[in-house]
Amino acid sequence: MTQSGSVRQTFKHNELGLSDEQAVEMYATMLMARSFDERCMLLQRAGKINFHVSGIGQEAAQVAAAFALDRENDYFLPYYRDYGLVLAAGMTLRELMLSVFAKAEDPNSGGRQMPGHFGSKRLRIVTGSSPVTTQVPHAVGLALAAKMKGKPFVTFVTFGDGSSNQGDFHEGCNFAGVHKLPVIFMCENNRYAISTPIHRQVAGRISDRALGYGFPGIEVDGNDALEVYRVVKEARARGMAGEGPTLIDAQLYRLSPHSTSDNDLIYRTKEEVDEHRSKDGLPRYKQYLIECGIWDEEQDQALQKKLREMLDDATSYGDKAPFPAPEDTLLYVYGDQDGKGGQA
Amino acid sequence: MAVMEYIDAIRLAMKEEMARDEDVFVLGEDVGLKGGVFTTTKGLQEQFGEMRVLDTPLAESAIAGVAIGAAMYGMKPIAEMQYSDFMFPATNQIISEAAKIRYRSNNDWSCPIVIRAPIGGGIFGGLYHSQCPESVFFGTPGLKIVAPYSAYDAKGLLKAAVRDPDPVLFFEHKKCYKLVTGDVPDDDYIVPIGKANLLREGEDITVISYSLPLHYVMQAAAELEQEGISAHVLDLRTIQPLDKEAILEAVKKTGKVLIVHEDNKTGGVGAEVAAIIAEELLYELDAPIMRLCGPDVPAMPINPPSEKFFMLNKEKAKEAMRNLALY
Numbered sequence: 001m002t003q004s005g006s007v008r009q010t011f012k013h014n015e016l017g018l019s020d021e022q023a024v025e026m027y028a029t030m031l032m033a034r035s036f037d038e039r040c041m042l043l044q045r046a047g048k049i050n051f052h053v054s055g056i057g058q059e060a061a062q063v064a065a066a067f068a069l070d071r072e073n074d075y076f077l078p079y080y081r082d083y084g085l086v087l088a089a090g091m092t093l094r095e096l097m098l099s100v101f102a103k104a105e106d107p108n109s110g111g112r113q114m115p116g117h118f119g120s121k122r123l124r125i126v127t128g129s130s131p132v133t134t135q136v137p138h139a140v141g142l143a144l145a146a147k148m149k150g151k152p153f154v155t156f157v158t159f160g161d162g163s164s165n166q167g168d169f170h171e172g173c174n175f176a177g178v179h180k181l182p183v184i185f186m187c188e189n190n191r192y193a194i195s196t197p198i199h200r201q202v203a204g205r206i207s208d209r210a211l212g213y214g215f216p217g218i219e220v221d222g223n224d225a226l227e228v229y230r231v232v233k234e235a236r237a238r239g240m241a242g243e244g245p246t247l248i249d250a251q252l253y254r255l256s257p258h259s260t261s262d263n264d265l266i267y268r269t270k271e272e273v274d275e276h277r278s279k280d281g282l283p284r285y286k287q288y289l290i291e292c293g294i295w296d297e298e299q300d301q302a303l304q305k306k307l308r309e310m311l312d313d314a315t316s317y318g319d320k321a322p323f324p325a326p327e328d329t330l331l332y333v334y335g336d337q338d339g340k341g342g343q344a
Numbered sequence: 345m346a347v348m349e350y351i352d353a354i355r356l357a358m359k360e361e362m363a364r365d366e367d368v369f370v371l372g373e374d375v376g377l378k379g380g381v382f383t384t385t386k387g388l389q390e391q392f393g394e395m396r397v398l399d400t401p402l403a404e405s406a407i408a409g410v411a412i413g414a415a416m417y418g419m420k421p422i423a424e425m426q427y428s429d430f431m432f433p434a435t436n437q438i439i440s441e442a443a444k445i446r447y448r449s450n451n452d453w454s455c456p457i458v459i460r461a462p463i464g465g466g467i468f469g470g471l472y473h474s475q476c477p478e479s480v481f482f483g484t485p486g487l488k489i490v491a492p493y494s495a496y497d498a499k500g501l502l503k504a505a506v507r508d509p510d511p512v513l514f515f516e517h518k519k520c521y522k523l524v525t526g527d528v529p530d531d532d533y534i535v536p537i538g539k540a541n542l543l544r545e546g547e548d549i550t551v552i553s554y555s556l557p558l559h560y561v562m563q564a565a566a567e568l569e570q571e572g573i574s575a576h577v578l579d580l581r582t583i584q585p586l587d588k589e590a591i592l593e594a595v596k597k598t599g600k601v602l603i604v605h606e607d608n609k610t611g612g613v614g615a616e617v618a619a620i621i622a623e624e625l626l627y628e629l630d631a632p633i634m635r636l637c638g639p640d641v642p643a644m645p646i647n648p649p650s651e652k653f654f655m656l657n658k659e660k661a662k663e664a665m666r667n668l669a670l671y
Contacts, residue, residue, distance in 0.1 A: 075417075110450030119449045126416060127449040131440050137406050138441070141413020141421075148369070148395055148419070155413075167433070171406035178401055332451040333485050335509035 011292045012226050020294045026067050030282050033059040033084035035307045044260040049100055053116045055081030057255035058188050060281025061222040063088045068232035075124045075142050077135040077157035080116035090123045093310050097318030104324040111324050133163040136172035143181035154182040154239040162193025164206045177213035182239030185247045190254035195267040210247035222252030223281035345529050351521035353495040353528045357502035362392050371398040372424030408434035412442050415457045428461035429472045442511040443486030458505045462518040464606055466655045470646030476607035489584040491515040493558040495526035500535030517556040538582050540590035546576035549668045550594045553604035554580040557656045564662035573669040583613050595621050599630035602668045609637035631671040636664040
């Protein structure tokens with residue numbers, strides 16, 4: 001707070017409805033996602049885990065979008081790079097590490113799915129799979145349920161630019177448009193579908209596809225956290241007002257390789273990556289907070305130290321946690337099997 | 345108790361379940377005012393409104409995928425595929441999603457959907473209005489698959505499917521819609537999923553089948569009785585999960601078994617039934633396991649001689665049953 005009697009300056013985040021505390025919390029969540037991602041890369045290189053799929057460069061958009069939603073009521077249908085989104089939705093680092101190490105206590109899948117395949121009924125993070133874009137019609141179905149039951153929530157579904165070509169994207173958008181359902185479709189357009197660049201994926205603009213389905217399509221600078229926050233908040237208001245879905249094309253860049261099994265310099269240059277690194281939304285948002293006078297390097301160092309400690313704890317917890325019992329492989333094929341499970 | 349057609353029994357099951365539970369709803373192509381291309385949902389929209397009998401865009405993956413999303417919220421959708429032949433665009437949603445949602449989330453999420461799809465030929469539908477796709481989905485754990493042969497079973501199995509906590513594929517035979525009539529109680533009964541049904545007691549041969557061909561088998565069995573051949577007939581009713589105990593018990597009764605289905609022979613449900621019998625009862629058999637199935641061609645041609653060649657009938661059933669009895 002400023003001194004009594006002085007005029008308090010209003011910043012963009014205040015105008016958008018974010019308190020200073022929320023603006024800082026948003027940054028802290030982005031940095032948590034980045035730190036988690038970097039730790040997983042290290043764990044893979046150290047041979048502690050087999051595989052990691054990364055979302056470095058996309059955290060600002062993921063977290064800003066989540067903060068624009070009602071995190072007590074809305075449903076999240078993330079895709080596999082959305083560490084920032086699920087952390088903002090309430091998942092903990094320990095829970096993510098349990099998934100990374102495929103342990104029994106993993107709330108996402110009990111150690112059954114690859115990391116990055118999120119799910120938690122408690123947090124309304126809807127379970128997902130690996131064939132991309134299947135979550136889009138699910139988001140539409142949940143939004144249909146909201147409309148049928150008169151419940152005040154929207155569904156928020158993310159996917160990559162490659163996914164915008166799948167039939168499920170188009171079928172889902174069309175269904176939601178016809179029935180004016182409260183869905184927000186957000187493309188995390190990171191310019192690559194593994195190695196295939198955007199100009200080999202789409203000839204037009206992804207946001208323009210919404211026109212064909214009768215609802216707004218908005219292109220936004222995905223490295224500008226507050227702009228993402230603004231457009232998602234507006235999209236949510238439209239959904240809640242019964243005005244139907246919105247497609248958001250968040251333009252950003254995947255700074256890391258597709259996964260730890262990918263050598264990205266086969267299909268793109270270091271210069272290109274470096275150029276985009278200079279536009280990274282995370283340091284850009286940090287700089288904004290510093291310029292607003294609500295964050296400084298000292299606080300940043302303290303936050304980084306705290307995150308390192310949290311990651312040390314989560315890594316150790318995940319590493320030491322027990323695997324599922326082998327015979328648990330047979331459990332939960334059906335809901336009415338009285339614990340007998342599937343057939344060996 | 346009323347005598348009604350198979351199609352009316354399906355409609356009545358939906359009507360009763362929708363009246364019982366407001367979370368039950370129907371979605372699909374043309375299911376509203378038209379009542380579906382076969383009139384299976386006729387009158388439901390007038391009674392329950394446009395939202396609960398929802399005409400969808402023509403896009404099968406979305407019909408399945410939207411139903412799955414609604415089911416994960418807690419709704420009980422009944423998704424109609426206009427013909428099972430048009431279900432394949434939704435196969436990824438059914439196999440990768442619906443079947444695996446409980447398992448992949450370690451029992452956190454579930455997917456209680458019903459997908460109704462008309463199967464089978466004999467209606468001059470040609471290649472793409474006549475298929476039996478059950479073998480595509482059979483062998484995918486997480487799915488349940490039922491295929492009623494009578495009006496009584498159609499109502500009872502559909503009501504059980506709606507109440508089931510997991511995804512159920514309800515394969516209704518389109519030739520049965522008007523051809524098959526039977527007694528259907530007015531009361532709220534279900535036919536349990538996972539239980540086979542003994543249709544006929546016999547001494548000489550066992551026939552195991554499901555859906556439409558059972559009518560041919562039962563007619564053939566009545567005629568073969570005159571020839572002194574006594575057939576024991578088991579209706580699988582549920583083709584996944586198979587009622588293994590009932591299969592083994594039925595085979596033990598006679599030591600000779602014929603498996604009959606309209607879906608083509610190779611890789612069909614009958615292959616698995618035969619394997620179960622071979623694993624458990626090989627030394628109790630008095631004859632090789634025999635199968636009477638559709639031919640291994642891509643699908644059923646529309647010209648009448650070809651359709652007749654492909655389809656099963658009473659004469660084919662009778663001949664196969666007699667051959668087994670005489671073995």
